[in-house]
Amino acid sequence: MEIETVETVPLRRELDDRFANAQKWIDSREYCLVRIETADGTVGWGECWGPVAGNREIIDEYVTPWLTGQRVDSVERIHDDLVFKLRSSYHSYVPASVVSGIDIALWDAYGKSTGRSVSRLLGGRRRDEVRAYATGHFFRDVEDFGRLQSVIAEEARGHVDAGFTALKQKVGLSRHFPWGPEEDIELVRTVREAVGDGIDLMVDANHAYDLATAKRVANGLEGLDVRFFEEPVRPEVAYYADLSDDVDVPIAGGESWAFQHEFNRVLSENAAEYVQPDVTSAGGITSTDRVATLAHSENVQCVPHVFGSAVALAASLQVIATIPGEPMLEFDRTPNPIREDLAETPITNDGDVVSIRDEPGLGIEIDESVLESFRAEP
Ligand code: CA
Numbered sequence: 001m002e003i004e005t006v007e008t009v010p011l012r013r014e015l016d017d018r019f020a021n022a023q024k025w026i027d028s029r030e031y032c033l034v035r036i037e038t039a040d041g042t043v044g045w046g047e048c049w050g051p052v053a054g055n056r057e058i059i060d061e062y063v064t065p066w067l068t069g070q071r072v073d074s075v076e077r078i079h080d081d082l083v084f085k086l087r088s089s090y091h092s093y094v095p096a097s098v099v100s101g102i103d104i105a106l107w108d109a110y111g112k113s114t115g116r117s118v119s120r121l122l123g124g125r126r127r128d129e130v131r132a133y134a135t136g137h138f139f140r141d142v143e144d145f146g147r148l149q150s151v152i153a154e155e156a157r158g159h160v161d162a163g164f165t166a167l168k169q170k171v172g173l174s175r176h177f178p179w180g181p182e183e184d185i186e187l188v189r190t191v192r193e194a195v196g197d198g199i200d201l202m203v204d205a206n207h208a209y210d211l212a213t214a215k216r217v218a219n220g221l222e223g224l225d226v227r228f229f230e231e232p233v234r235p236e237v238a239y240y241a242d243l244s245d246d247v248d249v250p251i252a253g254g255e256s257w258a259f260q261h262e263f264n265r266v267l268s269e270n271a272a273e274y275v276q277p278d279v280t281s282a283g284g285i286t287s288t289d290r291v292a293t294l295a296h297s298e299n300v301q302c303v304p305h306v307f308g309s310a311v312a313l314a315a316s317l318q319v320i321a322t323i324p325g326e327p328m329l330e331f332d333r334t335p336n337p338i339r340e341d342l343a344e345t346p347i348t349n350d351g352d353v354v355s356i357r358d359e360p361g362l363g364i365e366i367d368e369s370v371l372e373s374f375r376a377e378p
Contacts, residue, residue: 001040003036011030018141019334022207023175029339031048031311032051034047034101043112045105045366046102047308048097048101050281058095059101066085072109075286079287086099096282100279100287102284104311107315117362122285122318122321128321130327131352132164133166133202137169163351164351171185171203172205172206175208181220185220188201188221201225214233214239228249229249244271253271254276257282263295272300279304280315285315288304292319293324304319304330305330306329306330317329
């Protein structure tokens with residue numbers, strides 16, 4: 001079936017309370033969704049990582065004229081041709097978020113046109129549900145480190161009370177506060193003591209550290225039973241390889257890498273013990289699936305990064321259904337109405353488990369009236 005229209009839909013919502021990771025304060029959530037409609041009226045939804053600006057212009061002015069009229073079931077061929085086309089135009093910058101948004105929308109439309117879930121089309125499901133870990137524990141507007149410790153500990157206990165058995169917290173305080181690596185380690189100890197020994201704990205620095213500080217923090221985490229230390233340094237393979245070689249805590253990363261060839265470099269250098277491609281930035285469902293296969297062949301677990309709207313969450317789950325080993329779902333617990341309300345049937349957890357839908361495409365229907373309420377422009 002031919003693609004008839006390709007449309008970008010910018011969404012934006014201000015948050016009631018801002019929060020921070022090491023990189024930035026987050027006071028709104030913004031998404032560039034992609035809507036593809038085929039000649040028979042089948043609709044597929046995709047999502048691009050990052051701000052609307054850039055994604056929207058490249059898709060509207062450059063990708064859409066090329067994509068219109070192509071067959072929606074040629075997903076991987078379109079994916080590869082699009083990467084080729086963008087590379088020839090933008091050279092060292094291949095806008096992977098653009099490829100991702102288009103790729104996800106194509107898979108959704110292809111699935112809906114055949115009546116099959118994307119996980120079936122990817123070669124079949126290994127699981128119908130997945131263990132979810134609660135991602136959150138962002139920094140808040142506080143003046144006092146003790147206050148931050150109590151806020152984060154209270155949040156962690158709340159996730160455990162809700163049934164989660166795995167949590168991920170943020171470190172890298174010195175980017176925003178007069179506190180440093182010692183307080184970062186202390187904050188992890190605070191959470192470990194708040195939740196006890198039975199909970200899996202992960203730590204995410206959002207590339208806050210230089211190499212020496214990352215090693216110091218990694219060593220400081222010893223004894224706190226940290227399952228992985230995510231994005232400790234800038235996402236460069238040599239730093240990751242050095243760190244993985246030097247410290248005991250497993251190193252994770254991937255949300256800043258895209259496409260199979262970038263992950264291939266990481267894996268061939270033994271630079272990470274967990275890889276975390278994001279469907280909205282790594283090159284869509286196609287690339288995330290390829291990376292998961294590649295990682296499995298190198299004995300590394302793929303645990304996709306997820307921090308998007310309901311579209312990204314649903315797309316991630318479809319890939320996770322097919323990932324070998326024991327993937328987990330990164331389940332963003334920060335308040336976000338675009339994630340919570342956009343799907344007609346929201347994706348929710350039952351304790352630490354999220355079920356993976358086997359309905360056509362991504363397994364969700366977008367609530368169009370809710371969508372309009374989040375639209376960033378008339
Ligand atoms: Ca992260």
